[in-house]
Amino acid sequence: MTTPRLQDAFPAWAPEESRWSAWAKPVMFSYPLPAQRAPLPAWDDTSLQAVQPFGGEAVVVDLPGVESLACGLALARRGFRPIPLFNTTMGEGQELIDIDPILAGLFEGAGVLGGLRLHAEAPPVFLLDAQRLKGTAAPTMFDNRWMVFPQDLPSARMLRAAEIRSVTLVRRGSSMEPDLRGVLRLWRREGLEMRALDVTTGAAQPLAIELSAMLFFLEHIRRLLTGLRKNSSGGFGGTVPVPQATGGGYA
Amino acid sequence: MAPVEVLTLMFAVPIALIGWFGSFFGIMSVREFVKREGGRGAPAGRLWLLTAAAVGAVMLATLRLLASEDVRSSAGWTLYYLLLGYAMAAVGMVCVRLLGVHRADVVERGNRAASMLYFFGIVSTVVAFAGANVGDGPGVQVVHACALVSVGSLWILAFVHTMVAHTSYRILVDRDRGIAFRFGCLLLACALVLGRAVAGDWTGAVQMLADFFPIAWVAPALVVADLVVGRFLLSREPEGSIAADRAAGVMHVAIAIAFVVSLGMPQ
Numbered sequence: 001m002t003t004p005r006l007q008d009a010f011p012a013w014a015p016e017e018s019r020w021s022a023w024a025k026p027v028m029f030s031y032p033l034p035a036q037r038a039p040l041p042a043w044d045d046t047s048l049q050a051v052q053p054f055g056g057e058a059v060v061v062d063l064p065g066v067e068s069l070a071c072g073l074a075l076a077r078r079g080f081r082p083i084p085l086f087n088t089t090m091g092e093g094q095e096l097i098d099i100d101p102i103l104a105g106l107f108e109g110a111g112v113l114g115g116l117r118l119h120a121e122a123p124p125v126f127l128l129d130a131q132r133l134k135g136t137a138a139p140t141m142f143d144n145r146w147m148v149f150p151q152d153l154p155s156a157r158m159l160r161a162a163e164i165r166s167v168t169l170v171r172r173g174s175s176m177e178p179d180l181r182g183v184l185r186l187w188r189r190e191g192l193e194m195r196a197l198d199v200t201t202g203a204a205q206p207l208a209i210e211l212s213a214m215l216f217f218l219e220h221i222r223r224l225l226t227g228l229r230k231n232s233s234g235g236f237g238g239t240v241p242v243p244q245a246t247g248g249g250y251a
Numbered sequence: 252m253a254p255v256e257v258l259t260l261m262f263a264v265p266i267a268l269i270g271w272f273g274s275f276f277g278i279m280s281v282r283e284f285v286k287r288e289g290g291r292g293a294p295a296g297r298l299w300l301l302t303a304a305a306v307g308a309v310m311l312a313t314l315r316l317l318a319s320e321d322v323r324s325s326a327g328w329t330l331y332y333l334l335l336g337y338a339m340a341a342v343g344m345v346c347v348r349l350l351g352v353h354r355a356d357v358v359e360r361g362n363r364a365a366s367m368l369y370f371f372g373i374v375s376t377v378v379a380f381a382g383a384n385v386g387d388g389p390g391v392q393v394v395h396a397c398a399l400v401s402v403g404s405l406w407i408l409a410f411v412h413t414m415v416a417h418t419s420y421r422i423l424v425d426r427d428r429g430i431a432f433r434f435g436c437l438l439l440a441c442a443l444v445l446g447r448a449v450a451g452d453w454t455g456a457v458q459m460l461a462d463f464f465p466i467a468w469v470a471p472a473l474v475v476a477d478l479v480v481g482r483f484l485l486s487r488e489p490e491g492s493i494a495a496d497r498a499a500g501v502m503h504v505a506i507a508i509a510f511v512v513s514l515g516m517p518q
Contacts (some may be wrong), residue, residue: 007284020361026284026285026289026359027282027285027289027357027359029284029288030285150424151360151362151423151424154362155424155425155426158425159425186424232277232280232281233280233282233285234281234285234289234355234359235359
């Protein structure tokens with residue numbers, strides 16, 4: 001019996017026939033499947049009643065790792081095409097973000113998607129991990145926090161070309177990381193309508209994005225310069241070095 | 252070798268090595284699966300090779316046909332200035348990066364528009380630099396002076412274009428191959444004009460600048476023309492026909508070639 005490979009699950013998440021597949025991130029699919037695999041949490045579909053496919057709407061799910069996957073698959077059952085944007089890696093040392101549950105979820109999700117036969121023109125639901133920038137890295141840890149750039153998602157012009165006029169952000173509460181705020185700000189500037197859906201209440205309301213371009217830019221640069229580590233093999237992630245025990249100069 | 256030539260070599264070798272080998276190993280270190288699936292349609296390894304070959308071809312053609320007699324007749328000096336060309340191409344890589352093109356765009360995101368900008372940006376830098384190698388002069392220092400003027404002008408025009416027309420955004424986020432091709436051709440056209448504007452025998456810095464402006468004005472004129480053309484082409488959606496952009500790009504290069512040919516051989 002051959003061991004299943006996560007790589008083989010990628011075509012289910014990014015089929016050739018979907019225009020949105022070009023945005024699916026392959027880096028996590030390049031890792032082996034974890035030995036211990038917990039099933040994805042069940043998702044209460046009633047919280048997503050406000051989201052309708054083929055109504056000129058795209059969705060961005062910003063929930064913690066496996067919840068984002070479970071929500072994405074629930075939306076897939078309603079006719080959306082889930083596109084995983086997880087752009088992180090694993091490596092030596094304690095990982096800041098445990099990606100094993102996400103790897104297992106991607107594998108499980110491929111089986112679900114294989115049975116759905118989604119329409120080639122299905123509108124996209126972009127899956128993010130709300131924990132992607134959480135935590136503080138210490139020496140010897142593997143800092144695999146990551147962020148999303150405007151280049152990681154289709155532009156507003158591309159969305160409009162696919163008859164998409166509005167975007168729904170699915171999240172819990174009202175928190176939003178600055179990287180996603182920057183992407184949504186660009187979309188809104190180019191004329192897409194925005195609303196936020198809180199999965200705890202199921203209520204959708206117009207999304208206010210209060211952040212000046214300068215503040216967004218400065219926050220973006222700060223993240224790049226002070227925290228996140230690009231991985232040479234693709235995506236984000238790197239071991240935090242141990243600071244020198246002694247200073248330079250004469251002993 | 253004069254001290255300035257030795258000093259130039261001391262800077263050029265590490266710049267060329269870091270630029271070219273750094274970008275090569277940057278591409279190679281990405282996992283094969285990520286390159287294959289993320290970079291669909293944009294094979295980064297081939298792009299690197301194609302760019303390196305184009306840089307070599309531009310420099311060798313210039314050095315063997317148009318450089319001063321002592322460079323043309325000496326394999327050692329040809330190799331020396333070829334190396335300077337690769338170092339200048341590495342500077343072009345930095346300029347392309349300043350426009351926002353990163354490894355992730357070409358290798359991991361498979362953005363073919365970004366790949367075009369990478370290729371044209373680097374090759375155009377070398378074309379502008381190649382003009383500085385045409386004609387007789389007292390040494391490598393005059394090549395530096397001419398290259399500073401031609402390559403510097405090229406990238407100032409590139410950044411002005413991207414600030415006015417949001418060209419980087421259209422290429423990196425919209426992934427608009429039409430704009431990438433048109434802008435790439437514009438860079439190449441400007442490089443041909445600016446390279447020709449600094450070509451010729453060296454008779455002094457003031458004379459070089461006096462010869463430069465009467466020819467180089469065509470480059471900003473091309474940029475202005477492209478910005479006007481772009482205003483009309485921009486209204487189409489990203490998946491529309493890119494034939495108009497291609498035609499405009501080819502037109503830029505054709506105009507530049509016709510202009511340079513009309514000037515005759517540099518004196």
